[in-house]
Amino acid sequence: MPDHASVGWIDIVVILAYLSVTAYLGWLGYRGTRSAADFLVGGRSAHPVIMAVSYGATFISTAAIVGFGGVAGLFGMSLLWLTFLNIGVGILISFIVLGEPTRRLGHHLGAHTFPELLGQRYQSRAIQIFAGVLIFLFMPLYAAAVMTGGSVFAATQFGIDFEVALLIFALITAAYVIPGGIKAVMYTDTFQGFVMVLAMIFLLVFTYSSLGGVTEAHQYLDGMEDMVPAPLAKIGHQGWTEMPVFGWGAPTYDLWWIVITAIILGVGIGVLAQPQLAVRFMTVRSRRELDRAVPIGAVFIMLMTGTPFLVGSLSNAWFAQHGPILNGKVVQELDAEKNQALVELMQKTDSGAWTAIISPKTQAPATAALIVSERQKAEDTNGNSFELVGGRSSVVTYVKGDADKIIPTFISTALPHWFGAIFFLALLAAAMSTMSSQFHTIGTAAGRDLYERIGTKGQQREPSLLVMRLAIVVGLLIAVTISYSIRQEYIVARFTAIFFGLCAAAFLPAYIGGLFSRRVTKAGALASMTVGLVVSLFWLLLVKAKEASAIGLVQLVTGGKTSILADSPNWPSVDPIVVALPAALLTLILVSAFTRPPAAEHLDRCFPEKR
Template sequence: MTIKITVVVLYAVMIILVGLISAGKTRSFSDFFLGGGNIGPWMSAFSYGTAYFSAVLFIGFAGKIGWDFGLSGLWIAFFNAFVGVLAVWAFLGWRIKKMSMEYGVSTISEFLEKRYQSPLLKLLSACVIFVFMIPYSAAVFMGLSYLFTVNFGIGYEHALLFMGGLTAIYLVMGGYTSMARIDTIFGLIMTVGVLILLTSTMNKGGGLLSIIQALRDIEPTLVQTVGPPGWWPLFSLIFLTSAAPFAMPHLVQKFYAIRDRKSIRSGMIASTFFALLIGGIAYFVGSTTRVFMTPESTPNAFVDGSPVFDRLMPELLTNVIPEPLAVIILLLVLSASMSTLAALVLVSSSSFSKDFFAGFIIKDLSDRALTTMMRGMSAFFVFLSVLLAYLNIDSMVAVLGISWGAIGSFFLGPFLWGLFSRRVNRHGALFSGIGGLSLCLILYIQGLPSPQAGTIGMMASLLFNPLVSFFFLPPERICRKDGQGHGERPGIPQVR
């Protein structure tokens, strides 16, 4: 216990020191929010990957999906790596950076406003980000707090306060520059951590073949191509987690901040490998919960004989990992979570400060005042997330699912079509954003599981924009970004 406490304290000191060093180089809004738009490939790759994977994966998602789907959960890791990472970097990376320079924008909401000439779309975008990223961030805090409770025996609320305070301190001081530097360290810790996790799990289970046989003995479908719940629940999880990154604001922001096209090519390879390693090991280890855990051997993970999914992985990690290495796994989950939290907080604070307040309330807000507001809103967003996590209203998987689904349902249609097509217009964009989000929420309220509600909402969002733009309303003749066009449609820069 003393070793764990010492390592966590040193870890916290390191984070604060990086924040202090970065604070001296953060003098403008661009520095705070985008690192001056000059972040290199390795920092960008680790920043993207660590923002993609958080404590929700290692604590809630991997446990629930592994328990329900068995080895077929590995399909999620495969598509996350090659669609949610590789395809995003390959097809969107440079195009997003190019667009940010062409339109002179630094947020996804600003891009949608200028692409569609619609202040309303910008306002709605800012609201969606601020509202639905709070539960997403809360889910991450919940995962961290469960882990701290298991490892240190401290109260859930005390763990929340500690993690919330630490996140707020280093982010408020250094902004994106601080986050990108720390994410590189976090990424290295996560890489070492998952390798230790895989090795320990294999040793505990007697090797891969023994684990597969044990799963087959429990339930033969756990080792089949599609696990017990069936293809539709599995597909919805794959689509939700792999397609949403094409328009998730906190992941899109990474390309606004990256240095150049060469950095995108290098970062694409590194981030894909990182995602395959992290996701593959997490979902594989999650499948072994059926092998290692029963109500008799791990009673804390069960209630009346039924598994509590948010407790499965914390209990598994405690029982599988050798005591001398347990602190590395603790740092693994800490690193995964804090990087995601920082990305969510930064984008959410920008949605209020830059997109809403400076966009609609005081349009001539100075750069210094905007940066100060960003710092204050970052701290406030952490507070709201901690408060929601304290209320503990639902499981982490449900919270994450509805957050990703809602955000993806609003942004996917307007953002992707806006990047690639000249003919979609603001009517299609508004209909696809509002319609996709509404459909997602209605289905969820009616009882459809959050991944499935999110998947249907995202598909609808992609479909609505071209349908409304092409067939129900004539393509609108609106000016280019400089306001001096002659009835032209918005320009889409040629990406070479």
């Protein structure tokens, strides 16, 4: 790969200009109205653009752009279904169906955190503590995903080690969230949101135009279906413009279950029960403000997720047309008409002879599908003459299968270097706005939902700011440790999907039941949350092969297998949400049906409009 990574004076000017504007807006914000609550206190309305972009900036982070964009580079445009759900569920259903009831219930009950909302609705300290513990324990996993995504990008863009980038990222985060910058300053969020939008529009237009147009780009990518790496083809990858093979009972269907259940459903549905997003509805002034925010939110999410998913997929076509030349020996002709061949990759030694590149994973000569553009006679290290071919490959080959590096590599190779600096700032903005709400949620979970509620003899304690700050520091340290120690296949997307899936299974039935049903009981909600969490953890520890084998418990239980269902094809690829969410929902309904409904006075307090 050519060396595009360095920091030039243009980068420094761009970064300084951006930081100056952010600092100025932050200063303006601190002098006057700054958060959603301030607008509400003043009886005024935040502009819908500000509300929507601020919400979107909290939702979208490096996890979506680098993590899921990279997964699209690996698996293809089937990921567009996630954007479809992000708009349909994350904006339309969320804003139109859940927004106003959440706002009203939170205000009626005086709840300020998501666990507090559930706890007050069900008059249960146990539910509040349960939700607080879950958030405190698992939110750092999601924060680690955001941090890893940003660090991988910085490492690629500026040519530094991942560990150094992570350290810098962690320090910036600490400086931002610990001294009190965790409060959402809406003007700053909005400015950062606009930078993200402009960067995405430029990226999309550049990618399509460099490939000759929308249809031409798609057609070219469609023609690369024979170049899908063999390990992906074996699990059902049919090309970057096609859905994976659908079916049940054979390994060739694994990818469909990975993409649809783990990548798309987990995040697509899990967004409804994200604590840091649900509380944002409480800060909204009225239903009208929510209605007005829908269009901006939808367009924002379309650009922020649709662009990286399209660009991730199309980066395969870009590298096949413009990537650095790779050399090797033809092993198998794939499509003579398109000059596509499977090639054993080779490198030139100091003596001028050619030798095979050994894959560190398989310890065998590395192979890749190339579009061959040049052929010449050459000599290997044994002195034998052979035909050396040169050509380009998909981005998957250039990043050696590491999906998290696809977007950073594409940006640093294909786009002007100054854009890389701006894109980095957009990513930093996306990461900071998300992480500020993540760590705010961790802090309030520990301080308000745990410390205050776990008082002596059940008495509520005074809020402790020290506990909140300590919790944020601990959460940050856990997130950094996770980022530092776990580097696996598309880990950014997987961590995100695990957290979103856990939230969906544990919270969603109780949350929606609490908003819309007078019949759901405290016992039903607690049982549902417990079943959702336990089934999810059981699945992650013992069934879902990728996660279970990484944790290691399943090998001890089964004597070395990666899943207790390793002999039943497809089950080890199914995400916990498919089993845990229905189980939690069923539990909520059944237990509520057989337990005493809440007191009428309490329900009148929750739903005074329905009295």
